[in-house]
Amino acid sequence: MLAQAMKRRLSKEENQKGFTLIELLAVIVILGIIAVIAIPMITNVISNSRKDSDVATAKQIYDAARLYVTSEKEGKFAVSGGLSVTIGPKATTTSLMGMGYLDSPLYLPSTKAAIVGGSVSFNPDGSLNLVTLDTGTTDPDPFTATEVLSGEPASSRQ
Template sequence: MFNGLKRVSKEEKGFTLIELLAVIIIIGIIAAIAVPSIGGLINKTKDDADKATAQQLYEAARLYLTAEKNGDFSNATVTLTDLEGKYLPTNIKDGNGKEITAATVTFDKDGTLESVSFTTSDGTKNFDKDFNKPAGSSTSGT
């Protein structure tokens, strides 16, 4: 019986150096593919959060104009100061968690949305009437 156990323990082997290196290389390849994808996903999520913030500012501006200006949307410009407290919570934040220090929602002569912009410590973010960042639009800062 002991001879059988001795023989089994002698025949057991660990991983060879080649096998370990192969596993490390495979993990490295997977990491090289996954890390940029995750970074892109995080940036897209932040952009989507900024878009949602712009939509929230627009909806608050509509409520403000309906309640305070008798629904007159033509050539209207609504600022963050008009909205804070009653139509928006104070200290609203963007997709990066930065506090919004200024915001403007503008409507054209027909009363349709023209643009939404808001400013944080990272810079100003501008959105067109479809809540897309206009071509050539970039944020100041980062």
């Protein structure tokens, strides 16, 4: 009798295929919890990479301005109140784009908008003061010397 009961129990288990509703619901709940945790983290990573790429672009523009001052101005930053170098547009022969120190068009990585103007401001001692990028679509985007030289965006930037 025990043998027959065991055979019936085993035959039922062998005929069962698939998952129960409870098992499926448990898997769906677990995947939902993982999604709730992962989506904000991914959003932060994307946002931070956009900020970092904008700062890297500002650093490249700063480097181009330093090259310009070194070669064209003979390294003289000592102008009353400092020195300001314009970035663009290409049609202006006194801008970094016009003289070939920067490619034209140059794009801001976070928005894919073309940088149409802006400036790099130096203090009289030759240290960086501010890099301003103008895309023509929003207000010019300023980057402080600390941001550009460290390569890290300020925590207050959006």
